[in-house]
Each structure stands twice: as C-alpha cells, then as structure tokens.
Amino acid sequence: MRDTFHDELDSIGRSLYEMDGLVSDAMRKASAALLEADLTLAEQVISDDGKIDAVRDDLESFAFDLLARQQPVAGDLRIIVTSLRMVADLERMGDLALHVAKVARMRYPACAVPSEVRGTIRQMGGIAHRISTKTGDVIAGKNVALAEEIESDDDSMDVLHRRLFAILLSDDWAHGIEPAIDITLIGRYYERFADHAVSVARRVIYLVTGEMPQPAALSSGITETALGI
Amino acid sequence: MRDTFHDELDSIGRSLYEMDGLVSDAMRKASAALLEADLTLAEQVISDDGKIDAVRDDLESFAFDLLARQQPVAGDLRIIVTSLRMVADLERMGDLALHVAKVARMRYPACAVPSEVRGTIRQMGGIAHRISTKTGDVIAGKNVALAEEIESDDDSMDVLHRRLFAILLSDDWAHGIEPAIDITLIGRYYERFADHAVSVARRVIYLVTGEMPQPAALSSGITETALGI
Numbered sequence: 001m002r003d004t005f006h007d008e009l010d011s012i013g014r015s016l017y018e019m020d021g022l023v024s025d026a027m028r029k030a031s032a033a034l035l036e037a038d039l040t041l042a043e044q045v046i047s048d049d050g051k052i053d054a055v056r057d058d059l060e061s062f063a064f065d066l067l068a069r070q071q072p073v074a075g076d077l078r079i080i081v082t083s084l085r086m087v088a089d090l091e092r093m094g095d096l097a098l099h100v101a102k103v104a105r106m107r108y109p110a111c112a113v114p115s116e117v118r119g120t121i122r123q124m125g126g127i128a129h130r131i132s133t134k135t136g137d138v139i140a141g142k143n144v145a146l147a148e149e150i151e152s153d154d155d156s157m158d159v160l161h162r163r164l165f166a167i168l169l170s171d172d173w174a175h176g177i178e179p180a181i182d183i184t185l186i187g188r189y190y191e192r193f194a195d196h197a198v199s200v201a202r203r204v205i206y207l208v209t210g211e212m213p214q215p216a217a218l219s220s221g222i223t224e225t226a227l228g229i
Numbered sequence: 230m231r232d233t234f235h236d237e238l239d240s241i242g243r244s245l246y247e248m249d250g251l252v253s254d255a256m257r258k259a260s261a262a263l264l265e266a267d268l269t270l271a272e273q274v275i276s277d278d279g280k281i282d283a284v285r286d287d288l289e290s291f292a293f294d295l296l297a298r299q300q301p302v303a304g305d306l307r308i309i310v311t312s313l314r315m316v317a318d319l320e321r322m323g324d325l326a327l328h329v330a331k332v333a334r335m336r337y338p339a340c341a342v343p344s345e346v347r348g349t350i351r352q353m354g355g356i357a358h359r360i361s362t363k364t365g366d367v368i369a370g371k372n373v374a375l376a377e378e379i380e381s382d383d384d385s386m387d388v389l390h391r392r393l394f395a396i397l398l399s400d401d402w403a404h405g406i407e408p409a410i411d412i413t414l415i416g417r418y419y420e421r422f423a424d425h426a427v428s429v430a431r432r433v434i435y436l437v438t439g440e441m442p443q444p445a446a447l448s449s450g451i452t453e454t455a456l457g458i
Contacts, residue, residue: 064310071300081293084310088317168406177397180406184413 005070012063012083017139019055019090020200024132026052026097027193031125033104034186035118037111045101052094059087082203086139089196089203093132096193103182112182114175117167121183124160124190127153131197138204147201157194161187234299241292241312246368248284248319249429253361255281255326256422260354262333263415264347266340274330281323288316311432315368318425318432322361325422332411341411343404346396350412353389353419356382360426367433376430386423390416 026045033042063080066072072080103112113121131153138147164187167173168180206212255274262271292309295301301309332341342350360382367376393416396402397409435441 064306067296067310068302068306071302073297073300077293077297081296081313084313085317088314165410168410173406177402177406177409180409181394181397181413184410185417188414188417 005066005072005076008062008066008070009076009079012059012066012080013139015055015059015062016083016086016090017136019052019059019087019094020132020136020139022048022052022055023090023093023097024129024136026094027100027125027132028129030097030100030104031122031128033101035111035113035122035125037104037108039105039108042101042104042108045097046105049094049098052091056087056091060084063087079207082207086200086203089199093193093196096189096196099189100186103186107182112179112186114179114183116172116175117164117183120160120164120167121186121190124157124164124187127157127160128190128193131157131194135197135200138201142204142208144205144208147205150198150201154194154198157191161191234295234301234305237291237295237299238305238308241288241295241309242368244284244288244291245312245315245319246365248281248288248316248323249361249365249368251277251281251284252319252322252326253358253365255323256329256354256361257358259326259329259333260351260357262330264340264342264351264354266333266337268334268337271330271333271337274326275334278323278327281320285316285320289313292316308436311436315429315432318428322422322425325418325425328418329415332415336411341408341415343408343412345401345404346393346412349389349392349396350415350419353386353393353416356386356389357419357422360386360423364426364429367430371433371437373434373437376434379427379430383423383427386420390420 026048029041030045032038033045063084067077067080070076106112131150134146134150134153137143138150164183168183173180202213255277258270259274261267262274292313296306296309299305335341360379363375363379363382366372367379393412397412402409431442
C-alpha cells in the first residue's frame, strides 16, 4: 500500500515537471512571437494555455484525492501541500506567458518592442526560458544547487528590468506613451515570471532540506528600485 | 474530539477574516497615502506588511498541523485546502497594497498621481477597499450573494482600469513617460487586487456550494481590452 502511495507521489512530481515544460515552452514561444511580431505563434500560445490549465486541474484533483485517501503525515503531507503551491506558481507563470503573447497579438502586424529595448527584452525572454527550464530540472532532480542558480538568474532579470526603465526614461525615448505602457507591462510580466520560478525552486529546497529559504530575492517590490533610478 | 476539530476549523475562518481586515486596511491607507502624498501613512503600510505575513505564517502552520493531526476527509479537508489558497490570495493582496504605498513613498514629496487621473485612481482605491471589506463579510458569513456582488465590483474596476489607459493615451496627457509608467503599474496593482478578491469570493462559493464558479471574470488578461481601446 505504501509503495502504491509513493508511486502516486512520484507521479505528482512528474506532472509538475510536465506542467513546467508546457510553461517554459509557452514563454519561449511568447517571447519569439513578441520580438518577431509572429501572430501564428502568439495565437498558439494563447490557445495552448488551456493545456496548462488542464494539467493543473488534473494535478489538483489528484493531490486532493491523495490527501483524502492516504491521510499522509509529516514528509508525505508536506510533499502534497507544497506541490499544490508549486502548481499555483506554475499556473501563474503560464498566465504571464499568455499575457506576453497577447501583447504581441494586440500590436500585430506592428512589433510591440521598439528597437531601443529589443536587446533587453530579448535577454529577459532568454532568462525567462532558461529559469523555467532549470525549474523543471530542479523539480525532476530535486537539485538544491541548481535551485540556488535560479536565484541568481532572478537577480539578472531584475537588473534587466531596471535597465528597461532607464531606457524608457531616457531623453532618447522617441516612441511616446503607448509603447512605454506596453514595455512597462511586458517588463512586469517577465519579472513576475522569474519571481514565481524562484518560488518553485524555494519550495523544492524546502522539500529537500525541510527549511524554507528566506525570501530576500523573492520580493516583487521592484518598483522602488526599478523606478527610483 | 470532533467538536474541538470544528472549533479549530472555525478559528481558521476567524484568522482569514482577520487577515482580510489587515489587507483591506492596508489598501485603504495605501490609497490615501498615494492620493495625498502622505509619507507617514505610506511608511505605516510598508512597516505593517509584516503583520499580514505573520498572520499568514500562523495560519499556514495551523492548517498544516490540523491536516496532520486530524486527517480530515471530504468537506473538512476541502475547507482546509481551500483556506490555504485563500491565504495565498490575501497575502498577494497585501503585497499589492504594499506596492501602492511604495510608489507613494518613492515620489514623495510630490504626488505620484497627476490631476487628470486623480478621480479615476480615487475610484479604483474606493473599489479596492470596498471589495476587500466585502471579501471579509463573505468569509465571515459565507454569503454567496455578496460573493457575486464582488464580481460586479471587479467589473467596475476593469472599466476604471480601461479609462486609466484612455487618459494616458489621450492627446491631453502632458506628464510624459515617468508618471505614465507609475500610473500603468498602479492601475495594474489595483486591478490584480480586485482579481484576488474575486478569487477569495469564488473559493467561499466553492466551500458553500461544492462547485467552483467559472472564472470568466477572474481573467487578468486585461491588457488586450485595456490597451486595445
């Protein structure tokens, strides 16, 4: 009976890994759609969001069922409750990829990203994809060292986010208000995406070590530093 | 034994109500700090955020302990798991109030809100406070009718959010990029705050009726409509 139960716990891990893969793929495509003004790709991300939600629904139902059937305690209970929280983070990451894709679609056939911020947005997209791929590896391998690497990726994201504001606020910005609003929101989506990836990684650390790391880097109160430049 | 358990379940409800009260109060003060450029009030919201996090920590530990000790099934299990999700929504609402307060502090002694958007922001702040007060009433009374009212408040918030973008994008906007960025972010904070309130209300409906309402109004993919005007 316990063996079946632990197989079931493992299958939660596999579903989390699968969900992370879908999210990571969605953000990779959303970034490409945004930078290349690729409507087909944007539409694909938008229609595929339902798949992420379906995995979430299955995972939540399964975890709930497991709680009710197996009455887990201690470590096993912690795994299930923590997994439910990771599901919520991953779902939100999927939503943020969706938002990026929607900006791409809204501005099509124009590109929402003016040339001055193109390099920075491309780097943010790159980090978002990398960080979510690592999140998957952390889930699969429960690799604490890699989880710490994700924190440093998040720091890089914050640096890029600040750079974005610096460009928007420079005298050279010639694109007016609407693109500035787009870029402000896009920057926020990427920054929040990375925050949630950090959150997932922290939860894996918690499962492995039994201690939740301090949320210093998890603060999303970036406005101060981002705008106070 | 079951009586003690149900007392404990009730105490989770009371803590959620308490947490909601702190969040609602934080948003009311943050809005006032923002509109009146009141640094003392902004600082108070910022320093009080720790209290919200403390209630969350206590609530999570208690719920977890209850899961482990009482091994609840069916409805009781659902109450605890759903409560943990409400805690996450309420914590995020507290963070969003904190973000509003931080914008107020960052721009002090100036006011971050130009006169053209003052009325709209004031209304958004009013709805945010009202919606979170109602959320508390819904938690306390498990009042499904009031939960539905919250959905309609959220619709009003979305209308105001769109109006905000219309003002930013009008030819009359004379304040340039920096205030436009501030207002874009502030608008997003209020809109997300209302989304999370709707989410809490939906969870109460779920507890009362056993069915989760369709998330039509919960979508935060407002960018399209907000910017596609």
